[in-house]
Amino acid sequence: MGNALKGKTGWRRILNAAGYSWAGLQAAFRGEAAFRQLVALNALLIPLAFSLDVGRAERALLIAVCLLALIVELLNSAIEATVDRISLALHPLSKQAKDQGSAAQLVALLLIGLVWAVILL
Structure with a gap:
């Protein structure tokens, strides 16, 4: 049940996390x-x-x-x-x-x- 709420796993999760991190860096650079x-x-x-x-x-x-x-x-x-x-x-x-x-x-x-x-x- 807990994994269903977490989303992707494995490589897909790592790629998604990298994308979220990149978006966070971009937002910080643009807005701060x-x-x-x-x-x-x-x-x-x-x-x-x-x-x-x-x-x-x-x-x-x-x-x-x-x-x-x-x-x-x-x-x-x-x-x-x-x-x-x-x-x-x-x-x-x-x-x-x-x-x-x-x-x-x-x-x-x-x-x-x-x-x-x-x-x-």
């Missing part, structure tokens, strides 16, 4: 200025990470924190869309959810700065 800004930042920092004279582990960490900020922004955007879908009315819990998503993104950006500073300085 913060996501576009992070993509631009990553377009600068990731190639820079490859040009630096650092070890493989350090390079991986420099890149990972950049990608983590994109992940956090996607989750933050999902939270905002869900809250807005439920109601556009002002509510303390809606504000709290959106503020906490924003705070998560701030922490991710601070992490980028911290990791890059520790490795480069």
Whole structure:
């Protein structure tokens, strides 16, 4: 019974999931200025990470924190869309959810700065 509610399985499920993921990335890029800004930042920092004279582990960490900020922004955007879908009315819990998503993104950006500073300085 549970599988009937889940939809496709096997390769079809993987292909569908990839399509949903691609649609989510497109929606974020089109509709979220913060996501576009992070993509631009990553377009600068990731190639820079490859040009630096650092070890493989350090390079991986420099890149990972950049990608983590994109992940956090996607989750933050999902939270905002869900809250807005439920109601556009002002509510303390809606504000709290959106503020906490924003705070998560701030922490991710601070992490980028911290990791890059520790490795480069």
